[in-house]
Amino acid sequence: MTRYTIDPESSTVTFAARTTLHPVVATAPTSGWFEAEISEDRFAADSRLAGALEIAVDTLSSGNPLYDAETRRRIDVRLHPLIAAEITSTRDVEGPGAVVEGTVTFHGEAVLLEGELALLPGLVLSGEGTVDIRWWDLHPPRLLAYRVDPEVVISVELALRPDETA
Numbered sequence: 001m002t003r004y005t006i007d008p009e010s011s012t013v014t015f016a017a018r019t020t021l022h023p024v025v026a027t028a029p030t031s032g033w034f035e036a037e038i039s040e041d042r043f044a045a046d047s048r049l050a051g052a053l054e055i056a057v058d059t060l061s062s063g064n065p066l067y068d069a070e071t072r073r074r075i076d077v078r079l080h081p082l083i084a085a086e087i088t089s090t091r092d093v094e095g096p097g098a099v100v101e102g103t104v105t106f107h108g109e110a111v112l113l114e115g116e117l118a119l120l121p122g123l124v125l126s127g128e129g130t131v132d133i134r135w136w137d138l139h140p141p142r143l144l145a146y147r148v149d150p151e152v153v154i155s156v157e158l159a160l161r162p163d164e165t166a
Contacts, residue, residue, distance in 0.1 A: 001035040003163040004123065006053055010159035013055055017140075018149040026062040026071070028055045032085075034125065034160055041121050042095045049090045049098055049117070053158070055083040074138060080107045088112075096120070107136040125158040 008031040015026045032053030037044035057077050062068055083106045092099040096119040103110045115129045133140060133150050140148035 001037055001048070001050070004034045004036075004160035005163045006030060006032045006034060006051075007159040007161050012157055013053075014155040014157075015060070016153040016155070018151075020145060020147045024062055024064075024067055024148070026060045026068070028057075028060045030055050030156075030158070032158075033163065034158070038119065038123070041119055041123075043093045043098055043119060045093060047090070047093050047098075049093070049100055050087055052084065052086040053156075054085075057081055057083060070141060074141070075107060082106075104131075107138055109136045111135045123160040125160060126156065128153065128155040130154075 008029045011030050012027050013030050017024045030053045034051035036049045037047040085104045087100045087102040089101045098117050101114045117125050117127045120126050130153050140150045
């Protein structure tokens with residue numbers, strides 16, 4: 001397998017939550033690595049995908065300092081500074097797409113998830129899925145009529161570059 005580095009300058013993870021007032025969208029840079037056999041913007045048919053990424057929670061930014069401060073307070077960034085994800089198995093590989101399973105460790109809890117990754121031209125991995133923050137023992141804020149939905153859509157755009165050190 002070929003090892004790639006996730007380019008933190010060109011890669012982002014986006015978290016989109018609904019509220020009773022308006023959507024809240026936060027982004028964060030990410031770093032990590034990815035392994036696969038790739039040829040002509042496609043995964044090799046029998047390729048087993050592997051990878052890991054980390055997000056520093058204090059880099060999450062919605063552009064609204066009040067939301068960001070409340071998010072950091074609820075997460076307790078000093079105690080839980082990272083979100084870590086790791087691909088643990090590959091279930092289905094077909095051309096530029098693959099179904100993978102992995103764990104997301106956040107707020108002291110590891111949750112097993114399944115999702116689809118797509119390989120876009122230019123060595124970019126893309127994927128999207130919905131999670132419920134209560135799986136990590138977090139509860140969304142509520143204040144009078146203001147409520148945040150516990151389901152959050154997470155999107156990744158990960159720019160890969162061949163790992164020169166591997």
